[in-house]
Amino acid sequence: MVTVVTHPLVQHKLTLMRDERTGVKEFRELAGEVSLLLAYEAMRDLDLAQERLRTPIVEDDFPVLSGKKLALVAILRAGLVMTEAIVDLVPAAKVGHIGLYRDPQTLAPVAYYNKLPADIADRRVFVTDPMLATGGSASAAIRSLKDAGAQGGNITLMCILTAPEGIAVIERDHPDVRIVTAAVDSHLNDHGYIVPGLGDAGDRIYGTK
Template structure:
């Protein structure tokens, strides 16, 4: 399943991120803001249960989160800005990291780091990667999560290419994808067009 969040605030902030004149500080802040807005949609189906509480005026039953606990897993390095933002909404969530980079020649993902919560199998997992380009890294990360026992996984990306969406759907049809937009295509170098450039470089000012 693919969900594109078309809310005007998301689309406005995404357009600012696309602008080549947007600086590192503003780009990083925008990425965090869009991530939190995407999380509202991605977490729409979290279960609630009535909980008895005492307000300043009277006692009553009010909805609070129930069910499985949450895990936020970042695909390094660019996914960090997303998990760091979303954890402000769900501070009890545990955070994991999967290190992958894309070989510039083969465009295939190469793993170099994996650190997940020990109880990942008991948690609803939200995997973050700002750019869903070829889909290779996301598919590999999802496979790694499943190998560790994760059963409920959603992928959150700010921007996607049709090729990346298709690749994840092919390899992991059970994983829902939540994005702000799906662009036209990938270019010969594996970049999303029209896109916003390299998200990691623009977040950290490394290019």
Template structure:
């Protein structure tokens, strides 16, 4: 299932990210802010249970998070900035990392690093990758999470291409995709058009 979060604040910040005039510091800050706002939607279905508390005036039952604990898993390297933004909302979440890079010739993902919480099977997993382009890296990361025992996975991306969405929906129909926007297409080099360029390069100031 695909969810596009069309909130005005998200769309405004995404437009700033698209601009070639936006520098590294501002781009990184915007990416973290958009990620945090996306998390509100992605985590809308978290379970709550009544908890007994004492307010300054009286005792009562009030809703607090319950159910499965959370894990934020970043696809390196660009997914890190999203995870950092979301941690401000759920600081108790465990963090994992999956290192993948795209072969420039085949456009296929190549794994180089994987480190997940030991109890990943007992957690709701939010996988972060700013750009869902070909879907190769995200699809491979989702499969790695499933192989490690993860049962509930949501993919969070700032920007997606229709081709990438189609790949994830075909390979992992049980995984919800939460994005800020779906752009027109991929170009011949596998970049999202009109897009915002290479998210990793713009976050870290590399070329």
């Protein structure tokens, strides 16, 4: 299932990110802001329970988070900026990292790092990667999570921007994983970049080219 967050604030900030004139500092800040807004939607279905407490006025039952604890897993390196923003919203969440890069010739994902919470199987997992282009890296990351015990129904992939080709790969490989994104763009070009896109998210976040 794909959820596109069409909130005006998300769409406005995404447009600013697309602009080639947007500098590193502003781009990084915008990426964090959009990630935080995406997280509100991605976590809409978190379980709640009632807890009894006393306000300065009266004692009553009030909602608190319950159910599975949370984990944020960043696909390195660009996913870091998303996780760093979202962890401010859910500071008790554990954070994992999966290092993957896309071979420039074959476009296939190459793994180089994997560090996950030991109890990942018992947590709701939110995977962060700004761009879902070919889908290869995201699919490989999700496979690593499942191999570590995470259940597909407990995994949400959060991407600022997606391409239909990448969505198709995730739906084929992991039909039980939900995707939350700010936009689904037109297609991929011959170099595997999203069109119209916003360029290479990692390079624009970190100022490397």
